Amino acid sequence: MNNLEKVINDIENSISSNIPLIYIETEEHKRGMLIIKDIAEKLSINNLLSWSEFTGIIDINKEEEVSKETNFKKMIEFVSKEKRKSLLIIKNLHNFMKDDENVSALLGMIDDITQKDLPIIIITLSTIMKIPQDIAQYVNYFELPYPTREEITVMLDKTLQDNNMDLDKVTKSFFIESLNGLSEDQVLLMIYSAIGKAFYENRFIDNNDVEAIIKQKRQIINKSGVIEAIDNDSFNFDDIGGLDNLKAWMENRKKVFSNMSKAKEWGVIPPRGLFLFGMPGVGKSLTSKVIASYYNLPLLKLDMALIFGAKEPEAAARLALRLTTAVAPCILWIDEVEKAFAGTEAGTVGNDTAMRVFGQILTWMEENKAPVLTVASANDISNIRGELIRRFDEMFFVDFPSKTSEVKSIFEVHLRRKLGEKRKWYVDDLDYNAIHKRMRQIVKRYGGEEEAGYAGSDIEKIVKEVLNSAYTSGIEKIKTRHFIQKITEVRPQRGDVIAKMKSEALKMDAILA
Ligand SMILES: Nc1ncnc2c1ncn2[C@@H]1O[C@H](COP(=O)(O)OP(=O)(O)O)[C@@H](O)[C@H]1O
Numbered sequence: 001m002n003n004l005e006k007v008i009n010d011i012e013n014s015i016s017s018n019i020p021l022i023y024i025e026t027e028e029h030k031r032g033m034l035i036i037k038d039i040a041e042k043l044s045i046n047n048l049l050s051w052s053e054f055t056g057i058i059d060i061n062k063e064e065e066v067s068k069e070t071n072f073k074k075m076i077e078f079v080s081k082e083k084r085k086s087l088l089i090i091k092n093l094h095n096f097m098k099d100d101e102n103v104s105a106l107l108g109m110i111d112d113i114t115q116k117d118l119p120i121i122i123i124t125l126s127t128i129m130k131i132p133q134d135i136a137q138y139v140n141y142f143e144l145p146y147p148t149r150e151e152i153t154v155m156l157d158k159t160l161q162d163n164n165m166d167l168d169k170v171t172k173s174f175f176i177e178s179l180n181g182l183s184e185d186q187v188l189l190m191i192y193s194a195i196g197k198a199f200y201e202n203r204f205i206d207n208n209d210v211e212a213i214i215k216q217k218r219q220i221i222n223k224s225g226v227i228e229a230i231d232n233d234s235f236n237f238d239d240i241g242g243l244d245n246l247k248a249w250m251e252n253r254k255k256v257f258s259n260m261s262k263a264k265e266w267g268v269i270p271p272r273g274l275f276l277f278g279m280p281g282v283g284k285s286l287t288s289k290v291i292a293s294y295y296n297l298p299l300l301k302l303d304m305a306l307i308f309g310a311k312e313p314e315a316a317a318r319l320a321l322r323l324t325t326a327v328a329p330c331i332l333w334i335d336e337v338e339k340a341f342a343g344t345e346a347g348t349v350g351n352d353t354a355m356r357v358f359g360q361i362l363t364w365m366e367e368n369k370a371p372v373l374t375v376a377s378a379n380d381i382s383n384i385r386g387e388l389i390r391r392f393d394e395m396f397f398v399d400f401p402s403k404t405s406e407v408k409s410i411f412e413v414h415l416r417r418k419l420g421e422k423r424k425w426y427v428d429d430l431d432y433n434a435i436h437k438r439m440r441q442i443v444k445r446y447g448g449e450e451e452a453g454y455a456g457s458d459i460e461k462i463v464k465e466v467l468n469s470a471y472t473s474g475i476e477k478i479k480t481r482h483f484i485q486k487i488t489e490v491r492p493q494r495g496d497v498i499a500k501m502k503s504e505a506l507k508m509d510a511i512l513a
């Protein structure tokens, strides 16, 4: 049984066992309605009443208006006279629960159902799960999952057949993969648009059409306003300099992440959460992006600012997590987690909403069965409670590069990124011992403390400025001394925050990258 079949089955069981109120959270009202119709038919319930404030009460099977009543309370009174076994479908129930009179009317009906055998089951299709405390105890709650790969395959096959078209196996599986994580309407729209385009052009659906779909899909996900699908092709594994432990971790798990079903057969459970913390510019965001491209998985970015900017942060977070589950296997990236906790103090109750939303994400991380690796990063953990971070299976403290080999490797990444093949023509073999020595001297001078240092982003800046100056002043081959000179001009990062974070990291047993 797939996810959707299971949900349908559970809804059916709830109706059979006379649960008075069934709450289905979905943005897809049409699809929800069709599902309810199917269940009703199976259970031989013929009276299906749907109500909204705009349409009044409608008999769905007869497709006719039963009452013009647009007032919630009066509608409840009206339907409460019903003698036949009926389903009452209310759209967006949460909109009417701000009014105490409506709440009591609904409670009254629930009472009649449970105590007086009123033969009605109330079902709501709502975009948000929100219900008053008094009513919550009578509710069975469901989330309508997005179409599964199997459902998408059926939709695609049918449309192809109807249009007398065929699709080679590889393109087809790629196509289906790219439609994953969209609502049924959106899937159909994409299929029609690809077929329409192919029909017009050459009667074939090819990789170009599928690429176009992936682009459109990215836009659709981005339009959700709660999560962002990131194009992660621009960075790869070799773009990370230093961070050997972290890279070894990534390499180690590549086999697991690139074939999750196989790993599962062997009883290998992929890690669900990775937490990276350390000073700004050390490569946390970079690493998060590289993880996605290295494992060849889609990268979804959960922006805490967007979530907390939403009218209902918890609902926004839930929508984001639902989308993520639908897109899985994928990487969920929560960058700069500390922003959610800004202005709250560790050890205190803090910002309730931030705690609740973050708790929601952690619970989802533990409970959701879809293969998702959540990668969170923070520049500052002083306002985040340690126990939240410890719920991630893996934690890395990302330090400034401290060994000469690490410094060298970051310099070389940026020389290669900027100059490519021409690196060896324009730049001498550099003396990294001398370069690193100068960096340490400057750190001492500015930072004063042991823990201060240059981040990867500072090294990137040094490389950029050396190349700029060399070009402007017409130097043909850049030498070690040019770098040593520039280092003097770029200020390293201060060390007090990092010293604190380092001691936290040791306490938490976070592997030092
Ligand atoms: N370890 C590193 N290797 C190579 N480049 C780095 C490294 N760390 C930082 N950089 C450079 O600095 C930029 C900013 O780093 P970023 O990953 O955004 O830092 P953080 O997220 O830790 O604040 C990166 O895009 C990259 O160009």
Ligand SMILES: [Mg+2]
Pocket: 281, 284, 285, 286, 335, 336, 377
């Ligand atoms: Mg960052």
